[in-house]
Amino acid sequence: MDAKKYAAEAIGTFWLTFAGCGSAVIAAAFPQVGIGLVGVSLAFGLSVVTMAYAIGHVSGCHLNPAVTVGLAAGGRFPTGQILPYIIAQVIGAVAAAALLYVIASGAAGFDVILPAITAWSRASSWRS
Numbered sequence: 261m262d263a264k265k266y267a268a269e270a271i272g273t274f275w276l277t278f279a280g281c282g283s284a285v286i287a288a289a290f291p292q293v294g295i296g297l298v299g300v301s302l303a304f305g306l307s308v309v310t311m312a313y314a315i316g317h318v319s320g321c322h323l324n325p326a327v328t329v330g331l332a333a334g335g336r337f338p339t340g341q342i343l344p345y346i347i348a349q350v351i352g353a354v355a356a357a358a359l360l361y362v363i364a365s366g367a368a369g370f371d372v373i374l375p376a377i378t379a380w381s382r383a384s385s386w387r388s
Contacts, residue, residue: 262341266348268319272311273352276323279307282360325349 283303287295295303312321320337322328325346331337 262344265319265341266344268315269322269345269348270352270355272315272319272321272323273349274356275311275352276304276307277353277356278360280304281357282363285360285364319345323349 280300280303283295284300287299308321308323311323315321320331322331322345328337328342328345328349332339332342
């Protein structure tokens with residue numbers, strides 16, 4: 261069992277989800293002071309780069325089940341490690357999402373459903 265690799269994937273996926281999705285949930289929507297789409301893109305990109313340097317030598321820094329499956333399909337990753345990697349990645353992502361929920365639910369005006377409905381209504385009114 262390669263516990264270091266699985267822990268590295270969980271930590272890396274946690275960081276990607278926490279930094280990337282956290283920037284989108286918490287800081288992107290404020291028109292005057294928010295980071296906007298460019299800031300969210302940079303947050304995702306920089307979180308991947310930091311994890312590539314931090315854990316790349318340990319686990320390969322997949323951070324995403326699709327990357328793991330794609331590498332295995334291409335013959336560049338052992339098929340026996342697909343499931344443990346995916347489990348570690350899901351654990352990291354769920355932990356980050358739970359922490360983001362706890363942090364964001366303390367913010368004034370935050371609602372789990374409202375942002376999705378608002379985004380959908382903006383997109384549908386844009387099309388018409």
